[in-house]
Amino acid sequence: MAAHPARGRSGGRPTLEEVAARAGVGRGTVSRVINGSPRVSEATRTAVEAAVAELGYVPNTAARALAANRTDAIALVVPEPETRFFAEPYFSDVLRGVGAELSETEMQLLLIFAGSDQRRQRLAQYLAAHRVDGVLLVSVHADDPLPDLLSQLEIPAVISGRRSADEPLPSVDSDNFAGACSAVEHLLSRGRTSIATITGRLDVYGAQRRLDGYRAALRDAGRPVDERMIVPGDFTEEGGRRAMRELLETRPGLDAVFAGSDVMAAGARQALREAGRRxxxxVALVGFDDSAIARHMDPPLTSVRQPIEEMGRAMIDLLLAEIADSRPFAARRLERRQLVLPTRLVERASS
Amino acid sequence: MAAHPARGRSGGRPTLEEVAARAGVGRGTVSRVINGSPRVSEATRTAVEAAVAELGYVPNTAARALAANRTDAIALVVPEPETRFFAEPYFSDVLRGVGAELSETEMQLLLIFAGSDQRRQRLAQYLAAHRVDGVLLVSVHADDPLPDLLSQLEIPAVISGRRSADEPLPSVDSDNFAGACSAVEHLLSRGRTSIATITGRLDVYGAQRRLDGYRAALRDAGRPVDERMIVPGDFTEEGGRRAMRELLETRPGLDAVFAGSDVMAAGARQALREAGRRxxxxVALVGFDDSAIARHMDPPLTSVRQPIEEMGRAMIDLLLAEIADSRPFAARRLERRQLVLPTRLVERASS
DNA sequence: ATCACTTGTGGGAGCGCTCCCACACTACCT
DNA sequence: AGGTAGTGTGGGAGCGCTCCCACAAGTGAT
Known part of the structure; x- marks a missing residue:
C-alpha cells in the first residue's frame, strides 16, 4: 500500500500509469494511443486499447487541461436574461445547431447568461481564468464591450450576426438586407401599396440591415418611403404589439406590415385583431426568422427564413478552426472568417 | 530567461508562485488567502491581496481541480430533447431559481441535454470523467437509469420531483397531491358537478400524485369517480388538445377540466374553443404550475402554483450540502434530504 | 526555567496528464 | 562498411495548484 493513503479519493479511478503497466508499455505510448497519434504500431495500439477497456480508464480532464493548456470546452454566451432566451425561438434554434455540430466532437458546451451586471462580472472572471477554449457570442449589440474583452484576453470567439459592416471578429450572419428586400417585394407583388415596418432594436446590426432592405425595396420599386411607416420594436412580442398600435393610429390606411421578427409579428397580429383588422x-403580415411560431400562427405567417440551425453549425466550424489556429504551430490563419448565409421567403396565408 | 521557452502560452498569466514572490511570502500563504482560510494574519492577508490585484492574478482552475480533486462546477441534466426544454416553462423557471442561488457561489452551472441515446452516452462519459462535482436532475421518469448511474459513480445528485414515495436520492418536490385536491375542491365549490382531468405522463410520479389528488378530492366530497373522465396527456400542448377532444366526445356533458399542467390546459383551451365551448x-378550466402562460392565456387561467423558482434554489442548497458531505472529513451527514414544498391555488377568470 | 499549546508560515510532495528529447531499431542508399 | 533517414518507444520534466508536515514565535500554566 502507498505511504500516502490515497486522500479520500472516491472510486479510485485508474491512471495513465496504471494502464501503461497493464499493457506493458510506457506512459507516453498510452498517451499517444488515447490521443490518436499515428506514430504507434498496430500491435501496441491494440494492447493499449485492451488495457483501457479492462480497467475502464477515463482520462482525467483536469490533468489534461493543466498539462496541455486547453479545456475542451466552449461557451455559448447569451448577453440577455434567461427570460429573453426562452422567449426567443432564435436562441433555441441556434442552440440546436450548435449542439448537433458539437456532438461530433469531444468538446463540451457551456451555456452562460450574461444578462445582468453581476452576471457579466462573473463571466469576465470566468473568461480571465481561461476556463473555455473559445466563445460563441449570440445577439450582440453595437456597444457591447464583450467582444473587445475577448480579443484582449486572446480567446478565440465567433459572433452570430455582426456589429457593423466590417466586423473584426469572425462571424456568421444571414443576408438580412436581401431577406428584407424579398419580403417587401413580395408584398408589392401582391398588390399592397401601403407597407409599414416594425424594426428590431436598431443597435443590432441585423435589424438595421433589415430596415435598409425595406427602404431599398421600396425605392427600387419607385415608391416613396414614408418615415411614419417605420416604427421601432425591440424584438419582443409586447414591443410588436405596441408598435402595431402606434401604426394603426398614425397610419390607419396601411395594408401590409413587414415585421423584423416573427415574435414581433405575433405581437402585431394581436394588435391587428384587437383593432378588428383581418x-x-x-392587412398582409410578413415576419422574419421563419421560426416555429410562424408555422403555428393563425393564420400561418409568411416569413423570411434564416437557416439558423445551419448558422449554429457554421459558427462551431469557424470557432473550432479559430481554436486550432490559436494553438502553437498552427498551419495557417484562416482567410474567410465572415460567413453570410442566404435567406429565403416562405409564403404562407398571412400575405 | 527560462531554458524552456514558455511553450506558446498566450497572455502569460501570473501564477501563485509569482504572487507569493511579489508579496514576499510563501506559496502556502497565498493559497490560504485565496481560499479564505482564517489562519492568516491581517497584515499578511492585506499584502497578498495587494499583490493579487497588482498582478491581476486569477487562479488556474485546471491546476486547482487536479490538486484538490474538485471542479467547482455542477451540471443541470435535462433528460429531454432541447425542444421540450424550450416548450416547457417549468424548465426555464427551475433554471432561473438555480441560476439565482448559484450566482452567490463560485460554482459554475453546465446545462446538459440527454434527450437522445447518443447524448446519454456522452453524458455517461462525462460523468465518468468526474467533470462536475454534482448533478441536478430534472424531470426524471420512473425507469430512468440515470439516478442509479449517479449513485454508482458516487456523484452527489439532487432530483426535482421524486420517482416514487420513497425516493432514495435527495429530492425537492412540491405537494402535488394537495395541489390537485385544492384545484378540484375549488371547482366543486364553484358548483361544477362534472369534472374531468387531463393527466401528465403517468411514469412521472408527480403526475400520478396529481391524479391521486383529483380522485381523493372527489371521493372526499362524496362524488363518484368516473374513469372515463380521466384522460392521459403527455405534458405537451398537443397532448392536451387531443385529450380534450377525446373528453368532448365521450363526455360532452362535462362542465370543468383540471389539467395536469398549464401547457396541457392551453391545448385543452384550443380544443374547447374549436368545439364552441366558452x-x-x-366549461371551467384549471391548470397546474402557474407558469407565465397561465397569466397570459385568454381568459387568464386558474392554476395551482408551484414555487418552482424556490424549488430550484432549494435544489442547489441541498446539492451543495451533499457535495460538502461527500468530501473527506465532512462534519455529518444531512438528515432531511427530501423536501416537499407547498402549493397554492391562484384563482383567475377561467374558473 | 520548562513544558505544552496555539498561531502563522514556508515549502516539499504530489495530483495525472502532455510534451519532447533520447534512444533503439530498421530500412535503404552510397 | 558507413552513412542517413525514418519509425516506435520510454520516461524526465513540468503544468499550477492543494495538502500537510515541519518549524518559528508567542502565550500561559507549572
Whole structure:
C-alpha cells in the first residue's frame, strides 16, 4: 500500500500509469494511443486499447487541461436574461445547431447568461481564468464591450450576426438586407401599396440591415418611403404589439406590415385583431426568422427564413478552426472568417 | 530567461508562485488567502491581496481541480430533447431559481441535454470523467437509469420531483397531491358537478400524485369517480388538445377540466374553443404550475402554483450540502434530504 | 526555567496528464 | 562498411495548484 493513503479519493479511478503497466508499455505510448497519434504500431495500439477497456480508464480532464493548456470546452454566451432566451425561438434554434455540430466532437458546451451586471462580472472572471477554449457570442449589440474583452484576453470567439459592416471578429450572419428586400417585394407583388415596418432594436446590426432592405425595396420599386411607416420594436412580442398600435393610429390606411421578427409579428397580429383588422384581407403580415411560431400562427405567417440551425453549425466550424489556429504551430490563419448565409421567403396565408 | 521557452502560452498569466514572490511570502500563504482560510494574519492577508490585484492574478482552475480533486462546477441534466426544454416553462423557471442561488457561489452551472441515446452516452462519459462535482436532475421518469448511474459513480445528485414515495436520492418536490385536491375542491365549490382531468405522463410520479389528488378530492366530497373522465396527456400542448377532444366526445356533458399542467390546459383551451365551448361559462378550466402562460392565456387561467423558482434554489442548497458531505472529513451527514414544498391555488377568470 | 499549546508560515510532495528529447531499431542508399 | 533517414518507444520534466508536515514565535500554566 502507498505511504500516502490515497486522500479520500472516491472510486479510485485508474491512471495513465496504471494502464501503461497493464499493457506493458510506457506512459507516453498510452498517451499517444488515447490521443490518436499515428506514430504507434498496430500491435501496441491494440494492447493499449485492451488495457483501457479492462480497467475502464477515463482520462482525467483536469490533468489534461493543466498539462496541455486547453479545456475542451466552449461557451455559448447569451448577453440577455434567461427570460429573453426562452422567449426567443432564435436562441433555441441556434442552440440546436450548435449542439448537433458539437456532438461530433469531444468538446463540451457551456451555456452562460450574461444578462445582468453581476452576471457579466462573473463571466469576465470566468473568461480571465481561461476556463473555455473559445466563445460563441449570440445577439450582440453595437456597444457591447464583450467582444473587445475577448480579443484582449486572446480567446478565440465567433459572433452570430455582426456589429457593423466590417466586423473584426469572425462571424456568421444571414443576408438580412436581401431577406428584407424579398419580403417587401413580395408584398408589392401582391398588390399592397401601403407597407409599414416594425424594426428590431436598431443597435443590432441585423435589424438595421433589415430596415435598409425595406427602404431599398421600396425605392427600387419607385415608391416613396414614408418615415411614419417605420416604427421601432425591440424584438419582443409586447414591443410588436405596441408598435402595431402606434401604426394603426398614425397610419390607419396601411395594408401590409413587414415585421423584423416573427415574435414581433405575433405581437402585431394581436394588435391587428384587437383593432378588428383581418389578416391577410385587410392587412398582409410578413415576419422574419421563419421560426416555429410562424408555422403555428393563425393564420400561418409568411416569413423570411434564416437557416439558423445551419448558422449554429457554421459558427462551431469557424470557432473550432479559430481554436486550432490559436494553438502553437498552427498551419495557417484562416482567410474567410465572415460567413453570410442566404435567406429565403416562405409564403404562407398571412400575405 | 527560462531554458524552456514558455511553450506558446498566450497572455502569460501570473501564477501563485509569482504572487507569493511579489508579496514576499510563501506559496502556502497565498493559497490560504485565496481560499479564505482564517489562519492568516491581517497584515499578511492585506499584502497578498495587494499583490493579487497588482498582478491581476486569477487562479488556474485546471491546476486547482487536479490538486484538490474538485471542479467547482455542477451540471443541470435535462433528460429531454432541447425542444421540450424550450416548450416547457417549468424548465426555464427551475433554471432561473438555480441560476439565482448559484450566482452567490463560485460554482459554475453546465446545462446538459440527454434527450437522445447518443447524448446519454456522452453524458455517461462525462460523468465518468468526474467533470462536475454534482448533478441536478430534472424531470426524471420512473425507469430512468440515470439516478442509479449517479449513485454508482458516487456523484452527489439532487432530483426535482421524486420517482416514487420513497425516493432514495435527495429530492425537492412540491405537494402535488394537495395541489390537485385544492384545484378540484375549488371547482366543486364553484358548483361544477362534472369534472374531468387531463393527466401528465403517468411514469412521472408527480403526475400520478396529481391524479391521486383529483380522485381523493372527489371521493372526499362524496362524488363518484368516473374513469372515463380521466384522460392521459403527455405534458405537451398537443397532448392536451387531443385529450380534450377525446373528453368532448365521450363526455360532452362535462362542465370543468383540471389539467395536469398549464401547457396541457392551453391545448385543452384550443380544443374547447374549436368545439364552441366558452370558458368559464360552459366549461371551467384549471391548470397546474402557474407558469407565465397561465397569466397570459385568454381568459387568464386558474392554476395551482408551484414555487418552482424556490424549488430550484432549494435544489442547489441541498446539492451543495451533499457535495460538502461527500468530501473527506465532512462534519455529518444531512438528515432531511427530501423536501416537499407547498402549493397554492391562484384563482383567475377561467374558473 | 520548562513544558505544552496555539498561531502563522514556508515549502516539499504530489495530483495525472502532455510534451519532447533520447534512444533503439530498421530500412535503404552510397 | 558507413552513412542517413525514418519509425516506435520510454520516461524526465513540468503544468499550477492543494495538502500537510515541519518549524518559528508567542502565550500561559507549572
Amino acid at each position: 389578416i391577410p384581407d385587410d | 370558458i368559464p361559462d360552459d
